[in-house]
Amino acid sequence: MQNNTEENVHLFLDRVALGDQVAFRKVYDVFFQRLVSFSYAIIKQKDAAIEAVDEVFIRFWKNRANAATIQNLKVYLYTATKNASLNYLEAQAREQLTAPFDNIDIALTEEYNPEKLMITAELFQKIHNAVEDLPPRCKMIFKLVREDGLKYKEVAEILNVTVNTVDAQMVIAVKRISEKVRGHFDLFPKVKVKTGNG
Numbered sequence: 001m002q003n004n005t006e007e008n009v010h011l012f013l014d015r016v017a018l019g020d021q022v023a024f025r026k027v028y029d030v031f032f033q034r035l036v037s038f039s040y041a042i043i044k045q046k047d048a049a050i051e052a053v054d055e056v057f058i059r060f061w062k063n064r065a066n067a068a069t070i071q072n073l074k075v076y077l078y079t080a081t082k083n084a085s086l087n088y089l090e091a092q093a094r095e096q097l098t099a100p101f102d103n104i105d106i107a108l109t110e111e112y113n114p115e116k117l118m119i120t121a122e123l124f125q126k127i128h129n130a131v132e133d134l135p136p137r138c139k140m141i142f143k144l145v146r147e148d149g150l151k152y153k154e155v156a157e158i159l160n161v162t163v164n165t166v167d168a169q170m171v172i173a174v175k176r177i178s179e180k181v182r183g184h185f186d187l188f189p190k191v192k193v194k195t196g197n198g
Contacts, residue, residue: 010073016061017068024064027073028057034148035081041140042085052084074150078158130180134173141166142173 009030015023032053039049056077060067070076131139137159144155145166152166159166 013067013070013073016064017066019064024061027060031074031077032057035077038078038144038148039081039085041143042082043088048088049085052088053081055084056080072154075154075157078144078148078150078154082158126181127177130177131173133180134176138169138173141169145170 009027012020012023012026016027035053035056036046036049039052040046043049043052059080060077131142134142141155141159144150144158145152150158152163152170155161155166156163
């Protein structure tokens, strides 16, 4: 359902390019909350994350004449959000040293397929804790792939790393999470590491 929605939104780009505010609002509504969560994972300040995403959409609207030329809207918006978030951190770094990917706080949402795996609340919490214990970049990649539904190639483009790096980090993430919740695996014995999602 989510991918269909995103594909449909991509069809609105021609209308955005012509100045259609309704089409622009559709794009905004589909991506805004997820981009704020992504920005917050980098900035660690909710208000600043919202401002960063607002800035992305303001620029998107100002440059709407080029909207129809965007090949991958999702990658475009996530990359723009990453850049806006890092620009914010660079500005803050003049006052204090700030590492963009330190202490990333990524919370699993209800979208983390609890229905598919039929995981209990206790297991859900164990998985949440296991994700929290992942190294920062590993945690970021895991979030983008599993929570935001991006393809490995898209994550690689957004974070400026190779697809092999994304694949390797996902293997590490799933392995570590599996180790933390090993005792509950009888609930979903077919769970296995999935790599190379394209």
